[in-house]
Amino acid sequence: MSEKNELLFEMRNIEKIFAHVHALDHVNFDVRKGEVHALLGENGAGKSTLIKILTGVYTKDGGQIFMDGKEIEINSRDDAADAGIAVIFQELSLVPTLSVYQNILLGKEQSRFGFISDRAEKQQIQELIDRYGFPVKATDIVETLSVAQKQMVEILKALAADAKLVIMDEPTASLSSRESELLYKIINQLRDRGVSIIYISHRLEEVFNLSDRITILRDGKNAGVVEKENIVPSEIVKMMIGKELSESTASRELHTSDAEVELAVKDLTHIGAYNHVSFEVKKGEVLVLTGLVGSGRTEVIRSIYGADPYDSGEIIFEGKVIKPSIKRSVANGFGLIPEDRRTQGFSPLLSVTGNVALTSYDKIAKGGFVNKKDEDALGRKAVELTDLRPANPNVKVGDLSGGNQQKAVLGKWLTRDLKVVLIDEPTVGIDIGAKDEIYNIIEGLAEQGVAVLMVSSDIAEVLRVAHRIIVMREGKIIKEFNHGVATQEDILLASSGFVDEKEAA
Numbered sequence: 001m002s003e004k005n006e007l008l009f010e011m012r013n014i015e016k017i018f019a020h021v022h023a024l025d026h027v028n029f030d031v032r033k034g035e036v037h038a039l040l041g042e043n044g045a046g047k048s049t050l051i052k053i054l055t056g057v058y059t060k061d062g063g064q065i066f067m068d069g070k071e072i073e074i075n076s077r078d079d080a081a082d083a084g085i086a087v088i089f090q091e092l093s094l095v096p097t098l099s100v101y102q103n104i105l106l107g108k109e110q111s112r113f114g115f116i117s118d119r120a121e122k123q124q125i126q127e128l129i130d131r132y133g134f135p136v137k138a139t140d141i142v143e144t145l146s147v148a149q150k151q152m153v154e155i156l157k158a159l160a161a162d163a164k165l166v167i168m169d170e171p172t173a174s175l176s177s178r179e180s181e182l183l184y185k186i187i188n189q190l191r192d193r194g195v196s197i198i199y200i201s202h203r204l205e206e207v208f209n210l211s212d213r214i215t216i217l218r219d220g221k222n223a224g225v226v227e228k229e230n231i232v233p234s235e236i237v238k239m240m241i242g243k244e245l246s247e248s249t250a251s252r253e254l255h256t257s258d259a260e261v262e263l264a265v266k267d268l269t270h271i272g273a274y275n276h277v278s279f280e281v282k283k284g285e286v287l288v289l290t291g292l293v294g295s296g297r298t299e300v301i302r303s304i305y306g307a308d309p310y311d312s313g314e315i316i317f318e319g320k321v322i323k324p325s326i327k328r329s330v331a332n333g334f335g336l337i338p339e340d341r342r343t344q345g346f347s348p349l350l351s352v353t354g355n356v357a358l359t360s361y362d363k364i365a366k367g368g369f370v371n372k373k374d375e376d377a378l379g380r381k382a383v384e385l386t387d388l389r390p391a392n393p394n395v396k397v398g399d400l401s402g403g404n405q406q407k408a409v410l411g412k413w414l415t416r417d418l419k420v421v422l423i424d425e426p427t428v429g430i431d432i433g434a435k436d437e438i439y440n441i442i443e444g445l446a447e448q449g450v451a452v453l454m455v456s457s458d459i460a461e462v463l464r465v466a467h468r469i470i471v472m473r474e475g476k477i478i479k480e481f482n483h484g485v486a487t488q489e490d491i492l493l494a495s496s497g498f499v500d501e502k503e504a505a
Contacts, residue, residue, distance in 0.1 A: 008033045008068065008196045009085075009165055015062030016049050023049045025220045026063070031165060034194040036187060038207045041217035042240055042459075047200055050217070051167060054198075055087050056080040067164075086158030087167040094150055096143035100136055101125035104157050128160060132189060135182070148179030155186065159195075166190070167198040170293070172206060184210060202292050202457075204496035208233060218242050233498050237489050251487040252463040257282045261319075262451035263420050265304065268313035273299040274475040277313070281420070286442065286452040288462045291472035291495050297455040298339055300472075301422040304453070305329050305336045317420070330359060332420075335413030337406075339424040339455070345409040348398025352388065352408050353379025355397050359412045382411030386441060403434025410441055421445055423454040427461060439465055459488045471495055 010030040016023045024046050031037045041047050052058040054065075056076040065072055067083050074080050080087075094103050101122050126138040134152045142150060151171060158166050168187075172180040187197060187210060201207050207214065208231050216223040216239040223239045259282040268277045274296030281287045289297040302308040304315055306324035314321050317332060329336075338344040346355045356378045357364060364374040379393030386407035388400075397408045406426065413421060423442065427435040442465055446452050456462050462469055469481040471494040479494040 006033050007031070007066075010066040011050070011054070011063065012066070013063040014050065014053060014060050014065075016053060016058060017061050023220050024053075024060075027217065027220070027222055029215055029222075031196045031198060032212070033196055034191055035212040036191055036197045036199050036210050038199045038201070038211040038214045039217070040200075040204075040207065040214055040236065040240055041223070044219075045217040045240070046220040047217055049220075051087070051169065051198075051200070054080065055085060055167070081161065084162060084164035085167070086161060086163035086165070087169065088151065088154045088158065088171060094142045094153060096141075098142060099138065100129075100140045100142060100145075100153050100156070101138040103142055103153055104128075104160050125156070125160070128156060132156075132159070132186065134186070146179065148175050148182055151175070151183065152186065155190075159190075163195070165196045165198065167200070169200045170202065171199075172201065172203060180206070202496075204233065204236070204492070205498065208236075216240055233493060233496075234489065237492050241488050241492070251485050252466065254466065254468055254481050254483055254486055256482050257285045257467060259283045259285065259449075262317070263304070263453065264316040265300070266314045266316065268300065268303065268310055268315065270296075270299055270303060270308070270310045274472070277472075277475075277477055279470055279477070279480075281451040281453050283451055284446050284449045286446050286454060286465050286467045288454045288456055288466040288469050289472055290456055290459070290462050290469060290491060293457065294474075295472040295495075296475040297472050298424055301336070301424060301453060301455060305334060305422055307336065330416075331362075333416070333418055335359075335416065335418050335421045337409050337413070337421070337423045337426060339428070341406055341409050346397045346405060346412075349396060351379070351394045351396055352382060352411065353393040355408055356382045356393075356412050356415055360415060363416075378415050381415050382408070385414045386411045387437065401434070403430045403437070406430060406434070406438060407441075410438070414441070414445075418445065418450050420451045420453065423452065425456060425458075426454065427458065435461075459491050462491065463488065473497060 007030050012028055013026045014024050015026060027046065027050060029050065039047050039050070049058065053060045054074065056074045056079050059075050065074055072083055074083065095106065104125050105121055122138045129136060129138060134156065136145065136149050136152055142153060155166065171183060175183065190197060199207065199210060212228050214226045214231065214236065216236065218240060223242070226236065261280045262283045264280040266278050269275050277300055279287065289300065291297055299308060303310040304324060306326045306329050315324055316322070322328070347358070353375060357370065357375050360378055361370070364371050364378065382388070383391050383393050388404055388407050388411065397405055400408065426438050426442065430438065442452060442454070454465065463486065469486060469491065470477055471479040471491060473495065481490065
């Protein structure tokens with residue numbers, strides 16, 4: 001075997017079982033020396049579980065792991081580090097008030113007679129930076145750096161520890177186009193110097209451009225391994241999605257409503273987040289904004305609600321231009337179900353009744369005093385409308401399951417006279433049964449004439465509830481599906497940038 005094709009790392013027949021469910025079922029995965037190997041798969045395909053086994057977060061239930069041809073056991077993070085494996089997560093683990101070199105050598109400081117040689121450490125890290133040409137200095141304070149530069153510090157930490165295998169998990173999710181281009185150059189440079197990289201990203205375009213090989217997982221099993229010269233985007237997407245799809249999740253017949261327009265945005269722009277976004281939502285319609293993380297979807301609906309500012313453009317409600325604020329939005333019949341329900345959607349220490357009351361003091365409070373009878377009635381109504389379990393309005397929301405917490409957030413708005421509801425990632429972290437109940441509530445709102453504007457990254461979910469679908473990418477609308485049949489493949493390809501310019505919205 002030539003050095004170029006020589007294996008650095010191999011996982012054979014890896015198994016991981018959670019509560020009798022095979023999260024990984026005899027998965028094989030290997031990485032050659034000096035290659036970028038992408039790991040692809042939809043949410044729940046097993047990517048995260050495989051990486052957690054590789055980095056010592058989980059222990060495998062079966063199979064073997066080899067490094068440089070020798071079998072190794074990885075049962076802890078230290079085992080992974082000792083084997084030369086480093087991981088760079090989306091959530092960076094740097095100390096913001098320390099310098100670059102201090103972060104890189106944290107816990108590994110060299111000392112002579114009990115004293116740390118600060119000058120030698122700075123020089124050591126600056127030499128490493130110069131070797132790779134990274135645009136940072138050893139003495140820079142981390143909190144003054146851009147997101148891309150902070151990511152470079154994480155990469156430097158891996159290189160300083162002599163990592164042979166670097167895992168990059170969604171590394172461009174928070175980067176601008178220019179910052180992403182810089183990261184690509186660094187990845188190519190690392191590959192040329194013999195460093196092996198496992199690359200995980202939902203951005204298929206960058207995966208196809210960067211990767212030497214791609215391994216696709218589906219439902220905890222190997223779905224295929226593709227060499228760079230054999231990459232065909234549509235075929236990769238089919239491998240990810242699979243053939244065994246029910247009609248309800250594989251495709252959807254879309255249509256444009258004849259109903260009255262309830263909400264419209266024209267040329268809405270927030271510099272750095274989204275640009276010249278225009279669309280309409282009609283009464284009784286479910287319009288879904290989809291696309292990759294960072295495409296600007298969440299920022300758009302937060303601006304419409306008045307939670308975030310915008311720089312230019314118009315928001316039109318019932319035919320009139322409005323300047324939104326949270327107070328005016330609530331008064332106008334708007335509701336917002338935020339993406340992060342735990343920190344933005346409810347107060348965990350308050351009961352269901354207490355949480356529902358938070359958005360209804362204009363109804364139940366007079367002269368600064370809350371009418372307890374009206375407050376209790378609202379709590380009971382929210383429980384009934386959402387079929388909350390347990391059916392107890394006095395239970396603390398923080399003690400409920402994820403699905404019932406989301407029902408409690410929905411319940412806050414269902415007790416009001418809603419005209420527009422803005423819903424961001426409605427079923428993240430929710431079990432399948434509860435998901436269906438949430439979808440039924442959303443469809444019920446539409447049937448009552450409420451205009452529903454929803455953000456979702458879950459393509460099966462999008463196809464479950466949408467009447468129309470808008471795909472966003474890098475802050476712009478690039479495609480609208482508003483008639484005929486839309487499939488998972490259509491949406492995934494559009495989200496990843498594989499759409500003809502003439503077809504772009």
